Amino acid sequence: MRYAAAARRVNAHLGRRGRFLAFMGVGKVCWGVGLIVEPPAPEGLELLTRFGPLHCWAWVWIIAGTVTFGSAWVRFGQDRFGFLAASVPPALWAWVYGWAALLGHYPRGVFIFLWYITSHCGVIWCASRVPPGGGRRPLVGRAVEGSPD
Template sequence: MPCRAARRLYKKLGRRGSFLLILGTGKTCWGLSFLLDPPADHGLKLLTDVCSLRHWAWLWIVAGLVTVGSAFLRIGRDRIGFAVALVPPTVWASAYTAAVISGYYSRGAYVAIWYLTSHVGVILWAATVPEYSVPRAPRPARRGKAA
């Protein structure tokens, strides 16, 4: 029974929707971790000068929920999910880059590159992947009566 439900869900979501569902779930969980047990703010001074990490956690949570919701939209309309999914890692990469430039957190360069490649880059790539990349087989020619 669970396998049938998973197949039905995958058939409903497709490749792009499945990616958005997984990505959105991860973003929501990441945001919850900042909300429930915030880590040290190493390299995030640009953000914590504005408000605490608990408040920034809501950026991840809301983006994750919008991304999950977009997984159930038709292709083309799911673009909102990909666009919103880009916001949190871009903000975090910007904060770490600012920390490197200001000399506050030298390790931030590696973290910023990690966010830009494993998050932003993957999301941008996945947004361009068509739902079905294999072309459909051509229909065989019909046998007709010659006139």
């Protein structure tokens, strides 16, 4: 029972935005570690690898994920840094793949660009617009079914 109560307290403290940031933070750290353990093929990422090897760029994901996860635990408004940190790596990867596609070096890059912009950045940006209550209207001033009013 103690674990369930602790889980409820953590869940209530995080709220919708915090749960999203915690989830995204863990995912970004895992993605970064995966880039170190098993680097992807460098096609389309030449612009990044011109400035450093992929294992160095993996740390961008890891650091961003750590900031994103840490931001899950702060108040509404202060969590904006988590959404910003969550957006940086996928936006960077999207831009690099898109650039490679525009130059004709990696035609598939246009699809990877669209995937990062929609399924990563778009989702993060939409989640950043969710109000702290998750969009639920407060019950103040409204009669609630079953209330003694």
